[in-house]
Amino acid sequence: MASASTNDIEFCSVTKNYGAVTAVTDINLNVPKGAFLALLGPSGCGKTTCLRMIGGFEQPSEGKVLIDGREMNGVPAYRRPVNMVFQHYALFPHFNVEQNVAYGLKQMRPRIEAAEINRRVGEALEMVRLGGFAKRRIHEMSGGQQQRVALARAIVNRPSVLLLDEPLAALDKKLRSAMQIELQTLQRELGITFVLVTHDQEEALSMADVVCVMSAGQIRQLGTPQEVYDRPADLFVADFVGKTNRIHAQMEADGTTLRLADGSAVASSRRLAPGEAIAAVRPEAIHLSRDKVSSGVSFRGTVTHRIFLGSSAEYAVTVPGLGDFLITADRRGANESDLVEPGEEVFMGFDPAAIHVFPASNA
Secondary structure, three states: OOOOOOEEEEEEEEEEEEOOEEEEEEEEEEEEOOOEEEEEOOOOOOHHHHHHHHHOOOOOOEEEEEEOOEEOOOOOHHHOOEEEEOOOOOOOOOOEHHHHHHHHHHHOOOOOOHHHHHHHHHHHHHHOOOOOOOOOEHHHOOHHHHHHHHHHHHHOOOOOEEEEEOOOOOOOHHHHHHHHHHHHHHHHHHOOEEEEEEOOHHHHHHHOOEEEEEEOOEEEEEEOHHHHHHOOOOHHHHHHOOOOEEEEEEEOOOOOEEEEOOOOEEEOOOOOOOEEEEEEEOHHHOEEEOOOOOOOEEEEEEEEEEEEOOOEEEEEEEEOOOEEEEEEEEOOOOOHHHOOOOOOEEEEEEOHHHOEEEEHHHO
């Protein structure tokens, strides 16, 4: 009987132990059908363990994993409606492109007719824009082309879920950016659920429509890329997803006034219990000027370093009593003379609404 579940993947109180080591602790996660989910976090956070439990390469120690409403505990990988693209592609070097893509279809039982295999292989290669490469040997392909062969091999079986284990890690920056767009396009065309494991924040934010930030085997935040970046749930997320400046402060008795280390006061948009707090501000939310900033929060400091990035520039600015700040300044419409030089005194300011405030114990 067909499942009525609106989720392709569900984790119900899932824990995974490797002996005395707990890799994942009490994870609850629902992935809607057709979503592009990124599991994002540092090495050892549990994201790859979650991916492997979806794929059937690992079994949960506690809890249940469901795909399309059906429990998968104990179901081997080859019986799941899932395919996986590995980081190093795992292509057969002695097969040509066509043979690599057709391999999985030829293992299926009952057997598929040769004409149907050829049709589906051709269709998969067209989807990944390799229609004229069927007879090409693997060693004759570039890294990006090999990655697309691995994708074609994964989608030719028409899985409900496609798992991607850091598939772009081996590519150079320019090719990686191009493949990010191709993967997004392919996911929309296929309409199936993609689950991407990555430690690259930019990759997760640019490709996925749902981001799951993990740390120490637990989910720290689940949301859209914009929600995770603009409204981080805690200081770990604010630090890990993108860049942020930390300002040590004291929340006063009213629960809304932040008293900074230099004695200045800033109104907080988030109420917090009185005590030590951390104010987090994104580098691009800070305005840099040679003239005094007339509105918002303003400080005077000295530029210590500058990194030129073409369309923008990053500055390290030291503010007496507050420490060092990283500031990203957009250079669109500016000219070379607008660049501030190391050693210059500057004013920096930001809107109090740009501050994210967390308890110091959250650090």
